[in-house]
Amino acid sequence: MIAVSINEARLYDRFQTMNRIGETERGGLHRLALSDEDKQARDLLVDWFKELHLTVRVDDLGNIYGIKPGSDPSAKPVVIGSHLDSVPKGGKYDGTLGVLAALEIVESLIDEGVSHEQPVIVVNFTNEEGARFPKPMISSGVLSGVYQTEDMFQLADDSGITLGDELKRIGYAGEKDFRLKDVDKFIELHIEQGPVLIEQQAAIGIVEGIQGLSWHEATFIGEADHAGPSPMSTRKDAAVGAFKAMTALHEWVLSLEDETSITFGRIAVEPHVVNVIPGKAVFSIDIRHPEKEILEQRIDKMKQILTETALRFDLDSQLEDLSFMPPAPFSQKLVQDLENVCLSEKVSYHRMYSGAGHDAMYMNRLAETIMLFVPSIDGKSHNEKEESRWEDIHQCVKVMYELVKKQL
Amino acid sequence: MIAVSINEARLYDRFQTMNRIGETERGGLHRLALSDEDKQARDLLVDWFKELHLTVRVDDLGNIYGIKPGSDPSAKPVVIGSHLDSVPKGGKYDGTLGVLAALEIVESLIDEGVSHEQPVIVVNFTNEEGARFPKPMISSGVLSGVYQTEDMFQLADDSGITLGDELKRIGYAGEKDFRLKDVDKFIELHIEQGPVLIEQQAAIGIVEGIQGLSWHEATFIGEADHAGPSPMSTRKDAAVGAFKAMTALHEWVLSLEDETSITFGRIAVEPHVVNVIPGKAVFSIDIRHPEKEILEQRIDKMKQILTETALRFDLDSQLEDLSFMPPAPFSQKLVQDLENVCLSEKVSYHRMYSGAGHDAMYMNRLAETIMLFVPSIDGKSHNEKEESRWEDIHQCVKVMYELVKKQL
Missing domain, CATH: 3.40.630.10 (Zn peptidases)
Known part of the structure; x- marks a missing residue:
């Protein structure tokens, strides 16, 4: 047949x-x-x-x-x-x-x-x-x-x-x-x-x-200032804080060696001028994992890394939850x-x-x-x-x- | 008097x-x-x-x-x-x-x-x-x-x-x-x-x-891709490469403990969507030092750090010199x-x-x-x-x- x-x-x-x-x-x-x-x-x-x-x-x-x-x-x-x-x-x-x-x-x-x-x-x-x-x-x-x-x-x-x-x-x-x-x-x-x-x-x-996914928007607030007269040691550079936070999050996710993924698809700094230290940086976070419980753990840890990084750079930080799909x-x-x-x-x-x-x-x-x-x-x-x-x-x-x- | x-x-x-x-x-x-x-x-x-x-x-x-x-x-x-x-x-x-x-x-x-x-x-x-x-x-x-x-x-x-x-x-x-x-x-x-x-x-x-100053625009090119189906290990994330480069440059300048300053006043990623891995990241660099010879050395080292970071993340990179004031x-x-x-x-x-x-x-x-x-x-x-x-x-x-x- x-x-x-x-x-x-x-x-x-x-x-x-x-x-x-x-x-x-x-x-x-x-x-x-x-x-x-x-x-x-x-x-x-x-x-x-x-x-x-x-x-x-x-x-x-x-x-x-x-x-x-x-x-x-x-x-x-x-x-x-x-x-x-x-x-x-x-x-x-x-x-x-x-x-x-x-x-x-x-x-x-x-x-x-x-x-x-x-x-x-x-x-x-x-x-x-x-x-x-x-x-x-x-x-x-x-x-x-x-x-x-x-x-x-x-x-x-x-x-x-x-x-x-x-x-x-x-x-x-x-x-x-x-x-x-x-x-x-x-x-x-x-x-x-x-x-x-x-x-x-x-x-x-x-x-x-x-996979479950969770979207967030993080805002780091420092102080805008002129690049010239501001020594590195006294700056409150919101952009540098944000870059370090994203770098830390990325390294953490890689170190997990599992299915967690993290993406920073949007970033904007203010006032967005070559010779002005950004006083504000806003970036999006898309974080995913196939298991709800683990995804929630990942979100908690992500929030902790964000807060710690902002504090370390003497910046204020806010995190808005945009959407969550289990x-x-x-x-x-x-x-x-x-x-x-x-x-x-x-x-x-x-x-x-x-x-x-x-x-x-x-x-x-x-x-x-x-x-x-x-x-x-x-x-x-x-x-x-x-x-x-x-x-x-x-x-x-x-x-x-x-x-x-x-x-x- | x-x-x-x-x-x-x-x-x-x-x-x-x-x-x-x-x-x-x-x-x-x-x-x-x-x-x-x-x-x-x-x-x-x-x-x-x-x-x-x-x-x-x-x-x-x-x-x-x-x-x-x-x-x-x-x-x-x-x-x-x-x-x-x-x-x-x-x-x-x-x-x-x-x-x-x-x-x-x-x-x-x-x-x-x-x-x-x-x-x-x-x-x-x-x-x-x-x-x-x-x-x-x-x-x-x-x-x-x-x-x-x-x-x-x-x-x-x-x-x-x-x-x-x-x-x-x-x-x-x-x-x-x-x-x-x-x-x-x-x-x-x-x-x-x-x-x-x-x-x-x-x-x-x-x-x-x-102080002398030098302005540059760095462009990192990777591959835009959907955040969901792309495992972390196979991405060519231009934004992450850019963040790591800026983080590395900032840490290097701090480690110098001299009058060198570096500022990233502008950054833009494309396509700038929450769930899309950026295929392109463009950022400005403002680097300063009071002495011409040292400023030139700093610029050389900066270029080296940029190129190395891009290579490490499998990204193409370009650096445009915008202006130089000795x-x-x-x-x-x-x-x-x-x-x-x-x-x-x-x-x-x-x-x-x-x-x-x-x-x-x-x-x-x-x-x-x-x-x-x-x-x-x-x-x-x-x-x-x-x-x-x-x-x-x-x-x-x-x-x-x-x-x-x-x-x-």
């Missing part, structure tokens, strides 16, 4: 067709949420759903579902998919690959004639990137009760156009009744967006959860199922946490959830040079196909 | 009168170069010159001279003075004190009936601060040949108005022939603008010269004369270099030059809280009076 599996060429062709919509000159993708390009991409997806005789539903949030019914109409569905929107001048793989992999899996189920009780649903989520309407993963956030519906509709882009109005304009404001409610499992395939899998020479990332560990059962598929298919894998957020993070609150990561060449993402190897993609979709069948 | 000396009350009264022009609500001074307030202040100074029957001259640069002729019309003059313009919301002492001290000294020469061969000239220089028209000390710079006349006239303020036009508007575009040319000595009294004299419990600073050592004869006056008058003094630039820096190219510093309370300057103690001011003007008489 020949093992029936996914159709690699079909997946590749659909990927090429879909990504001509919004393709950039440099081979990237510019397909902002609810733009004309996003509408075209959605229309194409709906056409493909219809070709496969899937039931097409659009909910009030603009999420599109292609439903392959099972033998038991009352059974909770297995949901697979991702998103078709991109960041400005982003890459072709982020999101799109997860939607098309899901479609390929459903078509393969049809080809193979797999019978199942539960519905299998392919989903395309609205505004995952949060690039045009500035709140990422908002529609899975509303589905899982993290955000309110009105929060979503009132989100406005840079020119003041709201998400709610754009949904109507492009014809994707559907029925609230069609929202996902009782979901058995959610499985999302996505590119890694980091360098770990290539480095580990693993074909697949088994994503055990989403780690979201995925279903251990699905992690185990996925590992078993990899082992039986002899596919190299690496267990890891996702550093970035995904719709799976919120779907995890509604359903047993897991993600599969495809290696990213050079770890590049949100970038026109974003790329993955097709042999890795095919292997990962095959494994996901086996994983989905195990759930049915 | 009663020693005739300066009239403390007269100096104090003129200071109060002059500084009602441009006084701020908080007791500071806002008298930008060639503004209506600067015109009023100039007019008042000219009135005072006339009351003393000084010959008033205005050159094409707007510099005002009050001339007390000597017995030899062909003798080179002794020039004393400073500037009446201020930075925005600055203090009352910076500049104004030097002009009024010079005026007081000339009036005291008259009161005492001192006869002298050389002319004694009180000067008010145009646009010393470079706050409105962005090049400090430009008129002494033109007098000494460092800048061209047209460079000065074409300087424009934020609203596009040129210095040349403003000179005409306020009626202070005078005769080129009246410029200072052959000058015997230039003596400037100024506030210290730093904390050293108060710390040293010295009543007067004997300024031996102006140290300007003042007249050793005048330093000795001033020290002798302090010793004979039993006034505590401290020999020091000026960290800031002053018109004396350029006048030093035309004439034997020296400065006297008055202690600044808390070292504050360019600030509405700028202040000096009147007992220090009086003592310093008295010493300067003796020094001027020694030159005649």
Whole structure:
């Protein structure tokens, strides 16, 4: 008996067709949420759903579902998919690959004639990137009760156009009744967006959860003064205090040799003049760890290092907490199922946490959830040079196909 | 015989009168170069010159001279003075004190009936601060040949108005022939603008010269990447490299335990987003030392530390030289004369270099030059809280009076 599996060429062709919509000159993708390009991409997806005789539903949030019914109409569905929107001048793989992999899996189920009780649903989520309407993963956030519906509709882009109005304009404001409610499992395939899998020479990332993250803004206050007449020993240089604090934090995090990460993405000094000692320095801190308890310990220690450094330089310091997202560990059962598929298919894998957020993070609150990561060449993402190897993609979709069948 | 000396009350009264022009609500001074307030202040100074029957001259640069002729019309003059313009919301002492001290000294020469061969000239220089028209000390710079006349006239303020036009508007575009040319000595009294004299419990600073300074802009280039999916070990974080470089430079300068100073007044990272590892960091370096040879050694070592730090973090680095001002050592004869006056008058003094630039820096190219510093309370300057103690001011003007008489 020949093992029936996914159709690699079909997946590749659909990927090429879909990504001509919004393709950039440099081979990237510019397909902002609810733009004309996003509408075209959605229309194409709906056409493909219809070709496969899937039931097409659009909910009030603009999420599109292609439903392959099972033998038991009352059974909770297995949901697979991702998103078709991109960041400005982003890459072709982020999101799109997860939607098309899901479609390929459903078509393969049809080809193979797999019978199942539960519905299998392919989903395309609205505004995952949060690039045009500035709140990422908002529609899975509303589905899982993290955000309110009105929060979503009132989100406005840079020119003041709201998400709610754009949904109507492009014809994707559907029925609230069609929202996902009782979901058995959610499985999302996505590119890694980091360098770990290539480095580990693993074909697949088994994503055990989403890292927790905490954002802060630290302010160091000293005294602005002229660079010339102020001896080094009497200065209250807020910038030097801030640099030393960041250096100390960075060295501490490296010394941990674990999954903690720390990033200082923003820094501003005042008055920002070449020959004036800065009286004020403000910088952001993004600190992450996969485990909530450890993340909280890290935050405590970070605060201690900041305070001690400020004191040592005779500076005042303040720390504002900007946001906290606790780690979201995925279903251990699905992690185990996925590992078993990899082992039986002899596919190299690496267990890891996702550093970035995904719709799976919120779907995890509604359903047993897991993600599969495809290696990213050079770890590049949100970038026109974003790329993955097709042999890795095919292997990962095959494994996901086996994983989905195990759930049915 | 009663020693005739300066009239403390007269100096104090003129200071109060002059500084009602441009006084701020908080007791500071806002008298930008060639503004209506600067015109009023100039007019008042000219009135005072006339009351003393000084010959008033205005050159094409707007510099005002009050001339007390000597017995030899062909003798080179002794020039004393400073500037009446201020930075925005600055203090009352910076500049104004030097002009009024010079005026007081000339009036005291008259009161005492001192006869002298050389002319004694009180000067008010145009646009010393470079706050409105962005090049400090430009008129002494033109007098000494460092800048061209047209460079000065074409300087424009934020609203596009040129210095040349403003000179005409306020009626202070005078005769080129009246410029200072052959000058015997230039003596400037100024506030210290730093904390050293108060710390040293010295009543007067004997300024031996102006520190050299060198300005640079360093650029570190790494790779921008998402904070989430990028492990610490694989990052090319331009910001962390820059912070470590600045920290290393600061520690090195402190370890020198000499007069070297280093300031990082400007820093910018890109793309400046909380959850994106900066791919680029740009920062300014202001490095100073009183001796040219040592300053050059410091610059070499600084470059070495920058390059090594960038390499250690696998970053590209560039260093642009923005400007270099060599140290300007003042007249050793005048330093000795001033020290002798302090010793004979039993006034505590401290020999020091000026960290800031002053018109004396350029006048030093035309004439034997020296400065006297008055202690600044808390070292504050360019600030509405700028202040000096009147007992220090009086003592310093008295010493300067003796020094001027020694030159005649």
